[in-house]
Amino acid sequence: MKKLKFKGAAVVFMVLLLLASSLSGCMYPGKEQQTGSSYRESVKRVQEAVDEYQQQEGLLPIMNADESTPRYEKFVIDLGKLHEMGYLDEIPGAAFEKGGSAYFLILDEETRPSVRLMDIVTVQKVNDVQRQINRYKSGHGGNLPAADEIYPGLFTIDARQAGTGSITLKSIYSGQPLQFIMDKNGTVYADYSPDIMSAIDKNGVSPEANRDLRLQLEQASYYVPVKSLPYYWVDGQPVPQSPQP
Structure with a gap:
């Protein structure tokens, strides 16, 4: 591969351009926007694992919850079980179990179980x-x-x-x-x-x-x-x- 040679002004321009690009990625206001792609992929992988688990086992991989537990905290997914049983290749880094800031949980458990995130x-x-x-x-x-x-x-x-x-x-x-x-x-x-x-x-x-x-x-x-x-x-x-x- 040939090396590219730049004159001083061109080098400065490229450095400034790269710096501007890196900073623009830090200007999104919300965590959802900052890491949208990685979170989207993590939710997709866990959703596939939950669907397969339910199809094979006949139930959902959720932890026990009291009836009084609010809807958005209730059905936390047992990611460890999904991983141990081979339904999930690895626990996502976003998960609390891996030191992340989210619990993965299920909404609409009786109709169409959907994986969502709860911000810790x-x-x-x-x-x-x-x-x-x-x-x-x-x-x-x-x-x-x-x-x-x-x-x-x-x-x-x-x-x-x-x-x-x-x-x-x-x-x-x-x-x-x-x-x-x-x-x-x-x-x-x-x-x-x-x-x-x-x-x-x-x-x-x-x-x-x-x-x-x-x-x-x-x-x-x-x-x-x-x-x-x-x-x-x-x-x-x-x-x-x-x-x-």
């Missing part, structure tokens, strides 16, 4: 805030460090009172900040309304009444909106539904 960082951040809320509630006679009631029965958190100022959350979908909200019992959730609104705007279709808008995120991404409430279309915007007392 989001779970941890919400749990961190929950611990602070529980601590405050315990030390203040059951009162909550509530700020504004931004949705019916749902409140933002007074970070100064709760001691949660250092805990921030970025959307797994957009990379933009998401706020924490809590219900009247002090249960904490991530507020996905900006992401849902963005998905609705992108689709250009008016949402159906009485349909959980989190499906918009399920269809637009491999990630599930973990630690969330159901959202419905109210007065032209997605509004989370507070749990019944």
